[in-house]
Amino acid sequence: MYGYKTEARNTLKLALPIIFGELAQMSLHLIDTAMIGYTGYKQLAAAALVLNVINIPFIFGIGVTISVAQMVSLAHGKFDKQLVSHYFYNGFWLCTAFAIFISLGLFFGRDILWHLKQDPEVVELAMPFMSLMSISIIPMVLFMTLKQFADGLQYTRTAMTLSIVAIPLNVFLNWLLIYGNWGFPRLELIGAGYATIITRTLIFVALGVVILNHKIFKKYISVSRTQWKLRKATLTQLLKIGIPSSLQIGMEAGAFAVSGILVGTIGAAEQAAHQIALSCAAFAFMVSLGLSQAGSIRVSHAFGSSNWKRISMIGKSTILLAVIYGSVCFILFILFRNQLPLLFNHEEKVISIAAGLLLLAAAFQIPDAIQATSAGLLRGIKDVNIPTIFIFIAYWVLGIPLGYVMAFYFGMEERGVWMGFISGLSFSAIFLTLRFLKKIKQKG
Template sequence: MFDLQAKKTLSVSLPIIIGELIQFSLHLIDTLMVGQIGYRELAAASLVNSVINIPFVLGVGITSSVAQMVSAANGQADHAKVSHYFFNGFTLCLLAALLIAGGLDLGRNILFHLNQDAMVAILAARYLHVLCWSLLPMLLFLTLKQFADGLQKTKAAMCLSVLALPMNIFINWLLIYGHWGFGAMGLVGAAYGTLITRWVLFLVFALVLLFHSEFRHYFSAHRNQLQWSAAAIRRLLQIGIPASIQAGVEVFAFALSGILMGMLGPVQLAAHQIVMGCATFAFMGAFGFAQGSSIRISTAWGKSDAGEIWLIGKGALAMALVYGLLCALFFFLGSALIPALFNNDAHVISLAAMLFVFAAIFQVISSVQIVSTSILRGVRDIKAPTKIISIAYWVIGLPLGYLLAFRLGAGAAGIWIGLLTGLGLSAITLSTRFIRKNKIVNTIQPIKI
């Protein structure tokens, strides 16, 4: 039964994993193509990613509430409620996306007050001015994806993401370097490439949901459910806000680590961008599996099936550990070779090779941590994990990293050691929290959605 549940979870998760890897590949491709211009452009991209990830992840947390409520309604076979929560979730996420994109654009001058290299800050401000508006179509796409994922129809978003990859590469090639009559726009060209690709991705997915036979009946057969509801918004926010805070606390910690790297110098920031980009790319596999696990557990939660929740959770944790170990082995073996793919500066390559050793450890710990967080979210255990993550990063991890890097002279390695310490404590505590089977089983009550 344990193996069967693991296989079912993997079946739901695999398209999500592929989609997440491809989506992050768009970011990784930008890093590769921008890195060929120069290390200051690479550092500027890293700085913007550090700043933009914080509000973006807050938006992603809001979109995650759609999958949770849709999957719970689907578990109770209530198709009208599925439509109702999708409509209200999309409206909520549209408002959140507009606020996030507009706020980033209006506040982009903060980049000049983060004690960064002057040229890096100038390049970053121009990049952010365009890139921030790509969050609007991206968050709307993710809302549609969360709806489909909540129904365990995970292949559509994956297929569209596959098509987006070559399109993004082609547009980047045109705009970054200047081909076919286009002027070379450099770093800003990468931002426009991302903006265009994300709008196409969202619009095509919207058409698929409206007209495909697997989805269209949720819009046509239940039109009376497509209306604003304060109660539905409140339920979505009860999940979305804690999820946003939970993710935001963690991502803010990593974003601050990027800013701290920039304070050490542009070489350290560029090396950190390479390593963190690769580490995050590999992490997307665990992240996608965590989403699939959470959706399956939320569906079982809708059915009040405690035994199934326990089996799904155990299988998910075991597979997360295996995946993390495989990624760690790859990073250990490739630590001296991977950095040269992104940049040709000898100092950047040397530092990045050293940091890849820390990134290898990161893979194991982060895989267990994200799956633990997600399966707990599936049983609506959100507040306590948020406190645990906050303490692990902000009371222990970041202060330790700052102390090692700036007071004890450990430099970039010190920041990574601090992050890994906080992440490790979080992973151990959260996985232990779920493994206490009696606690999980005893909290399950028939739920009203």
């Protein structure tokens, strides 16, 4: 028991800066949503439409960056600074290529918004915002690549600090550009897009300067002359982790994005309410994601030295932390379901719908925390292919189809879509956890 408590405490110590960083990044989205929401619910619906459409490819890019943390952590567990530096260099350029590809694809494919059966006025508002958000993907993916490198070495505070600093910067830029203060033009939704590009670019540049110059990273930068070379074998190793990781989180994010588009066919008010409830659930999920990343990094480090007893203790204690956290969120969502929507909008219909959806969000807080953690632990032991299949079944065989049927054939509308969430997340939580327990039993 003492060992499990120690591992849980160490995981929390690593996770907290990651969690604060993730919450800060999510806060940027919530701030945009809230500040846009006060310009009108159709502007909010337009923002939701764009975020839902770009979320799948954007998350795919973020998933590729996960391979940097995984391989850097593995090399760090072997105490090989040359290999750490080599993985970092190859990972950075791999992620850069993915970021540019995704950004250009979204920018030139933005006309897809006209073919999703959305409110035409909402689409008209969304088009320029889509262009700006597509461009902002490049600095954000690059920032996340640098963050994953630092996280893989268990130096998590720098990225956290920059993520937190970005919040007041983003608020200030939104205040200037959305509402037209201090003589700036009132750009509303477009202003939020410009503010996002500026904020993401600044934090990427700042983290890059720190990594290239800070003494903590000096020993990895000092071997750049011999290790900063692109190698096909290294890129392949990164892709073997990055592609399944991208598919895993991309399929989950994609399911939520498609659900937003489905809800948008019901009505603009329903889409706005869906976005509010989903923003609250996503904010809560950032803590689970932080636990998942911390557990994954620590397990990967132990995996580098083949210490399966420690892997077992780290994994089981992290899953327990996820259960405790999910239970707290379950209670809070029920208690504050009527107050949380007021942070985003004051339209009576929107608030009423969002409050009902938050009750359903409460129901999947525990399985959501568990499945995120278990997926991260499995990535830590380089088990990514079978879990990817489980996640595909959870969301695209069970969750989305069931949600669609309940929404449009049983008349539950947006509530039916969220019932699909509950079923998919529960399936994922059960099978991913069983998979991890089976793997550590085999090796124990």
